[in-house]
Amino acid sequence: MCFRPSEKMPEMPEVETLARKLRKRLVGKCIEHVSLSGFPLRRPFTESFAMTLRGRTIRKILRRGKYLIAELEPRAFWLIHLGMSGRILYHARSEERVKHTHALIRFSDGSELEYRDPRRFGLMAAYDGFRLDQIPEICSLGKDPLSCGFCGQWLKTKLQRSRREIKSFLLDQRNVAGLGNIYVCESLFLARVRPQRRCHTLSSEEVENLAAAIRNVMRDSIRHRGTSFSDFVDSEGNPGENQNYLRVFQKEGDVCARCGFPIRRIVQGNRSSFYCSNCQE
Ligand SMILES: [Zn+2]
Numbered sequence: 001m002c003f004r005p006s007e008k009m010p011e012m013p014e015v016e017t018l019a020r021k022l023r024k025r026l027v028g029k030c031i032e033h034v035s036l037s038g039f040p041l042r043r044p045f046t047e048s049f050a051m052t053l054r055g056r057t058i059r060k061i062l063r064r065g066k067y068l069i070a071e072l073e074p075r076a077f078w079l080i081h082l083g084m085s086g087r088i089l090y091h092a093r094s095e096e097r098v099k100h101t102h103a104l105i106r107f108s109d110g111s112e113l114e115y116r117d118p119r120r121f122g123l124m125a126a127y128d129g130f131r132l133d134q135i136p137e138i139c140s141l142g143k144d145p146l147s148c149g150f151c152g153q154w155l156k157t158k159l160q161r162s163r164r165e166i167k168s169f170l171l172d173q174r175n176v177a178g179l180g181n182i183y184v185c186e187s188l189f190l191a192r193v194r195p196q197r198r199c200h201t202l203s204s205e206e207v208e209n210l211a212a213a214i215r216n217v218m219r220d221s222i223r224h225r226g227t228s229f230s231d232f233v234d235s236e237g238n239p240g241e242n243q244n245y246l247r248v249f250q251k252e253g254d255v256c257a258r259c260g261f262p263i264r265r266i267v268q269g270n271r272s273s274f275y276c277s278n279c280q281e
Pocket residue numbers: 256257258259260261276277278279280
């Protein structure tokens with residue numbers, strides 16, 4: 001199986017939408033049974049996965065970047081990444097599993113959490129005896145746009161040291177955690193910065209605008225419960241609405257809402273970038 005990134009993978013606002021829904025449903029529930037399809041996801045399930053989960057209670061639902069995390073009692077962590085096509089669905093009562101169901105977690109009150117993933121690029125793992133910041137997937141993540149340290153000054157220091165294109169810098173989860181193709185395109189548009197610009201060439205004003213744009217784009221999208229083209233639905237099966245508010249993503253040929261020029265599409269690192277060649281510099 002070769003990894004070809006989809007243009008529309010779940011990003012931080014979609015995962016945050018899920019985390020908020022699941023928090024209301026799952027906290028306090030005890031995991032009674034874990035059933036797996038036997039097919040590997042991005043990595044195979046470890047032998048101890050089901051054993052670590054079974055008998056533990058969900059204490060908290062957290063999010064780091066694009067990872068959804070359940071903190072369990074006695075202390076362990078259950079990590080979920082949706083990859084390209086993963087879905088987490090909550091069922092109040094047991095339902096029949098479908099073709100692409102790869103994990104089914106049943107709670108002691110009879111409710112279930114289903115992980116469905118046709119392309120199997122997602123990830124599910126359990127960590128016992130680790131602190132959250134010791135988990136390999138988590139400790140390598142960069143700053144979350146909604147965390148208090150995410151500001152123009154912090155971003156400026158990072159950008160000054162990099163000669164990469166700003167788009168690829170922002171997509172790198174080791175720099176900023178949670179951004180993907182959709183929200184990087186939208187943030188660069190709001191900040192009036194072209195996706196091809198080299199990081200170190202951004203002025204202080206542009207960096208301030210970019211940091212603010214990223215935060216605004218993320219907050220707005222969470223308010224719209226994420227972006228749904230075909231795949232993303234929340235744990236109750238509802239699509240998000242942010243696709244109705246996008247300004248440039250997948251709008252090639254449409255007119256820019258700010259200046260009336262046509263939106264352009266270019267390819268950078270195998271992914272489409274959408275921008276206005278007139279008002280993004
Ligand atoms: Zn424009």
